[in-house]
Amino acid sequence: MALKILLRLLPPDALNFLLRQNVIRKAALRKAEKELYKFFVVLNRENRPLRMQESRFLMLQNLLHSLDRAISENRISPKVSRALISNFAGRVLMSESSCTQSFKDRYGFEPPAFLTISPTKRCNLTCRGCYASSSSESAETLPFNIVSRIIREKTEIWGSYFTVISGGEPLLYRSNGKTLFDIFEHHRDNYFMMYTNGTLITEEVAARMAELGNISPAISVEGFAKETDARRGKGVHSKILKAMDNLRKFGVPFGVSITATRDNADSIVSDEFIDDYFSNEGAVYGWIFQYMPIGRSYTTDLMLTPEQRLDLFIREEKIIKEHNLFMVDFWNGGPYSVGCISAGRPGGYFYIDWNGNMAPCVFFPYHLANAYDIYREGKTINDVLLSPYFSSIRSWQNEYGYTQPPDKVQNYIVPCIIRDHYEKAHSLISEFGAKPLDSSAAEALEDADYCCRMKAYGKDVMAITQKYWKDTFTGPLQKKDVR
Ligand code: SF4
Incomplete structure (x- = not known):
């Protein structure tokens, strides 16, 4: 990606100076948008539902536009934009550090x-x-x-x-x-x-x-x-x-x-x-x-x-x-x-x-x-991170959709294990004997009425959103490559 190359080649001060020039920043923004679209929608290396990928692209595009608007309107000081470039863009968004890779190699x-x-x-x-x-x-x-x-x-x-x-x-x-x-x-x-x-x-x-x-x-x-x-x-x-x-x-x-x-x-x-x-x-x-x-x-x-x-x-x-x-x-x-x-x-x-x-x-x-x-x-x-308790929650996430092919991904409008799938959360808490963080969490766990309401809520919200999920996020893109 062009932005990645720039981040690697230019020191943060130089890049900050360039990106504070409106013409240069707008050109960089257009380039970044194209790269992001390619990454999420055209290549889709993660093999996610395509219409979902389009939405994810849109959200990141909005973040870039929001930052652009803030810089244009002088709402971000030069010192802060420099830190944003070196920390947020350089490390957070572009993080492919050797420890991330070695972690992946080691734990899969x-x-x-x-x-x-x-x-x-x-x-x-x-x-x-x-x-x-x-x-x-x-x-x-x-x-x-x-x-x-x-x-x-x-x-x-x-x-x-x-x-x-x-x-x-x-x-x-x-x-x-x-x-x-x-x-x-x-x-x-x-x-x-x-x-x-x-x-x-x-x-x-x-x-x-x-x-x-x-x-x-x-x-x-x-x-x-x-x-x-x-x-x-x-x-x-x-x-x-x-x-x-x-x-x-x-x-x-x-x-x-x-x-x-x-x-x-x-x-x-x-x-x-x-x-x-x-x-x-x-x-x-x-x-x-x-x-x-x-x-x-x-x-x-x-x-x-x-x-x-x-x-x-x-x-x-x-x-x-x-x-x-x-x-x-x-x-x-x-x-x-x-x-x-x-x-x-x-x-x-x-x-x-x-x-x-x-x-x-x-x-x-x-x-x-x-x-x-x-x-x-x-x-x-x-x-x-590697404990059986956390691993079992990640297994549920994987089964629900994270590691599934696009046609097996379940409704992500209701993704929450504790709010939308309370039964699952409750059974994992009991299986591992997880302890409440405070007295209200303890009370909720023992509260039969709360438990019933949360389970019913999950069922109702799934039923109401399922058609919208299918119609909006599954199936091919509505328009072919719009970029
Ligand atoms: S709020 Fe629910 S969906 Fe969001 S991270 Fe927490 S458990 Fe998962």
Whole structure:
């Protein structure tokens, strides 16, 4: 690929200078699009359903366009774009490091692309339905040396240069006088995305992010001011707007992270919402997380109905195709991610919480391994990846579609082992004796009514989306090579 050759030949400073020139960047963008289309659709070396590959191409194309728009409008500072080139493009997107290859040769599959780590449970807000049940009282925090060791290991063993930080509120992280910025600084070879409530992003914090360049915050919103303040607390929305202002001022790219519930599913995909956060505030990307009934006061009543789920999927597709936005729904996004990415699937991840417990996914809160234990036993995070518990989840993913030929791939609009196929998740948790991450996860596991509702939800959502999946993603391309 031309971009790959450029990344190899030119030092990041030179490439950064060239890509900040509009004419050169537009030409590079067109070239990159052609290469991506060839990779995903024409060659399709992974042998996936072709119409799904076309959607995956479109999503990446949207990411490139979003970054292009942000640079054109001066929303990304030169220092940050340099870090984006050397870290995100150079290492994350183009990662074919020798350790990745040697991992594949040794174990027969590709390593995960990233980890999500919640270094602290502490939070300055108490949002309704928080998946982490965080609050200002919560003191659980992973020591700096453990967080740092985990990041170093994944970089060295897997060739993974992308790290997601969640929480709690990550900006409240403190360990032996160190903050999260010490983590970012210590691991400058990684690119970090941090989920944050945004209320602590002052001018000083934004300036520090700009100086380091290897961090992008994804700020939580629930819709507009009314919905955000209703769930997160009065005055939170105006603090978020101030944070976005600070990030724009210092040229730090940011995204929005939205929890979709039965109540806001309509408004978060409205034109008004898109205009507000993407056009006016300048968000570069968006993540939608459909409310998952885990965490504080969990209830299946806030989950999207199966009908809403399909409607949301169709409207998200429209946003991707017509607004050219990089906006991914963590559940409906199955066709883009090739299904469930938990348990360290190739290109996927697993989750480590503030107690060092290692679960398949943020939303699959049942674990067997713990960071303190594995380090005491002289093991690494790779031993957790290879554990029978995680391997059995990856086997399910493989059977569902990841390693299947196109005509055997099952419905990826409903890819989630714990949300859409709860029966399977429940049986694996029991078989391996996986332990809940917290008391609400323990309660849910024993709750017969919850179990019944989750199983029924999976069946209903499969029935409602199956025809759409078949009509939209299976079979030959509608138009022959459009490029
Ligand atoms: S378990 Fe569900 S939420 Fe987690 S990665 Fe898989 S599909 Fe996504």
